[in-house]
Amino acid sequence: MSAPRFFFATSRRARVRDAALGPMAAWLDADPHRGRPLPADRPGLVLDGRGLCLHAPGRKAQLWHPGLAHRRLQLAVDPLVRVLDLRPGDRVLDGTLGFGHDALVLAAAGADVLALEVFAPLLAFTLAGLSGYHPAGRRIHARRADHADFLAAQPDGAFDHVYLDPMFPPAEAGVSNTWSALRTFALGPRLPPAVLRDALRVARRTLVVKLAPGEPPPALPGAPGATVEGSKRVHYGVWRVANRAPDAA
Numbered sequence: 389m390s391a392p393r394f395f396f397a398t399s400r401r402a403r404v405r406d407a408a409l410g411p412m413a414a415w416l417d418a419d420p421h422r423g424r425p426l427p428a429d430r431p432g433l434v435l436d437g438r439g440l441c442l443h444a445p446g447r448k449a450q451l452w453h454p455g456l457a458h459r460r461l462q463l464a465v466d467p468l469v470r471v472l473d474l475r476p477g478d479r480v481l482d483g484t485l486g487f488g489h490d491a492l493v494l495a496a497a498g499a500d501v502l503a504l505e506v507f508a509p510l511l512a513f514t515l516a517g518l519s520g521y522h523p524a525g526r527r528i529h530a531r532r533a534d535h536a537d538f539l540a541a542q543p544d545g546a547f548d549h550v551y552l553d554p555m556f557p558p559a560e561a562g563v564s565n566t567w568s569a570l571r572t573f574a575l576g577p578r579l580p581p582a583v584l585r586d587a588l589r590v591a592r593r594t595l596v597v598k599l600a601p602g603e604p605p606p607a608l609p610g611a612p613g614a615t616v617e618g619s620k621r622v623h624y625g626v627w628r629v630a631n632r633a634p635d636a637a
């Protein structure tokens with residue numbers, strides 16, 4: 389399976405000149421779509437009178453929303469913040485931005501977050517949503533990149549923590565959500581060993597991988613095993629890095 393091509397469309401209420409559609413779509417690395425109906429078999433981004441709307445096959449179109457991050461921001465200590473033993477000013481690489489919920493929780497806890505997202509339309513959707521929702525959202529630095537390429541180019545210990553939340557494998561996905569709709573367009577193996585090995589090398593203190601319910605942490609030959617930590621509801625595979633020279637970045 390190959391990565392999806394998003395479409396990009398506007399509605400009349402967005403008041404975008406027809407001539408601007410092509411350049412905007414090109415900037416988003418998406419295919420411009422004029423007129424209706426909208427494609428039902430591929431993901432897309434639509435700029436309408438309310439803002440950017442995400443379309444995923446088989447799902448209702450959605451505006452960005454904070455989801456559970458809304459409640460997580462009110463917790464004394466969020467499970468992910470606890471697992472990372474996060475200190476204000478820690479540099480975190482979030483290799484899978486998605487809707488930015490985890491990145492937002494980490495930024496609100498004082499982390500300096502750089503987040504990567506492989507799909508430009510999702511990056512635009514999430515950055516627009518985050519910036520209007522919470523002041524910490526404006527402190528998240530994000531860019532379009534494949535985390536495999538980005539990690540391979542980083543020096544050892546470049547970030548205090550590396551966090552990866554890949555889409556769950558279909559068999560373990562459980563409830564249907566936007567990710568399950570997007571997952572039908574697989575990006576390839578979930579977390580190839582080479583990516584994990586680079587992530588561990590780039591993490592100065594902690595590598596954390598979000599796990600599907602009941603999923604064991606991925607094996608990393610030659611590296612110490614991960615512990616499973618988190619809460620009753622959410623599980624993380626955690627590798628704590630010992631004896632890395634400080635601030636190799």
Ligand SMILES: C[S@@+](CC[C@H](N)C(=O)[O-])C[C@H]1O[C@@H](n2cnc3c(N)ncnc32)[C@H](O)[C@@H]1O
Nearest residue numbers: 484485486487488489490505506534535553555
């Ligand atoms: C399950 S979502 C992450 C959800 C996110 N943690 C949150 O709190 O909203 C996974 C995201 O990672 C992105 N992704 C998948 N493979 C990637 C890669 N190789 N590099 C960068 N982003 C990737 C997907 O497009 C998707 O947006």
